[in-house]
Structures are given as structure tokens and as C-alpha cells.
Amino acid sequence: MYTPIMIYNEREIAAKAAAILRNKGNPARVVTEPQSEPHRENPVFILQTPFEERAQAIQSIEKSFDTEPDLEREAIHCPQCNSTTVEFPNEPQASPSMKAFAKFSDFLDRIFGVEKNHKFHCIHCDKTWSKKR
């Protein structure tokens, strides 16, 4: 199972971070997610790593900040604790009935043109927020 460790606004920076991890034998990958539905605009690029290798991956990335400062500078930071270990859950954990309700509310959102925003979540301090460029 893959888990997010950092999020970038720029695809190239996310790819560079993934390459650093892959050089260390971690099969890291980058996943593109839209920040809002249904317009699919301003995507973010999520660096993901296998769950078991998350702690080591975060360490490797933080070590590389000295030589690759843009990996830290361009990462999305938590507005509360300034941590870069941020995730972007696209599917909230929910029961089947909650999922049915979510589908129904998606349907209403589409009818009424309501924009649904994903939320960022800080792994360090548990803050959630939404950010648009």
C-alpha cells in the first residue's frame, strides 16, 4: 500500500524527490491529484512511498534538503507547524452508507455546480486545511 509523504505544486520537483528515493532502493512514485472537483484544476503532485518505508523515506528526503534546497522550499508546508510531511487524502475513510451519501452529495454538487475541495492533512500536528493557488 502506498502512502503520501510530501506534496508539491511542481511536477519536476516531485519527480526529483521520487528519483532521490528510488536511488536508495525505495520504489517511490508521484501521483497527480486535482485540488477541486469537478473542474480538475491546479493539480498537486503527491510523492508516495510504500507504507513500510515511509519513515525511512522521510528521513532520506529531509537529509537531501541540504543539497537540494528546492525540495524543501517548493514542498507544501503545514500552516500550523511548518512541517513538510503533509498528505492529501482523496478518499476519506468512510462506511458504505457514508460512501452512498457522499455519492449522492457529489450528484447534488454536480447539479448545483458546487466546487468540492480536497483537504490537506498534516501528519505531524493533525491540522487539515485547503489551499488553492
Ligand SMILES: [Zn+2]
Ligand atoms: Zn502541522
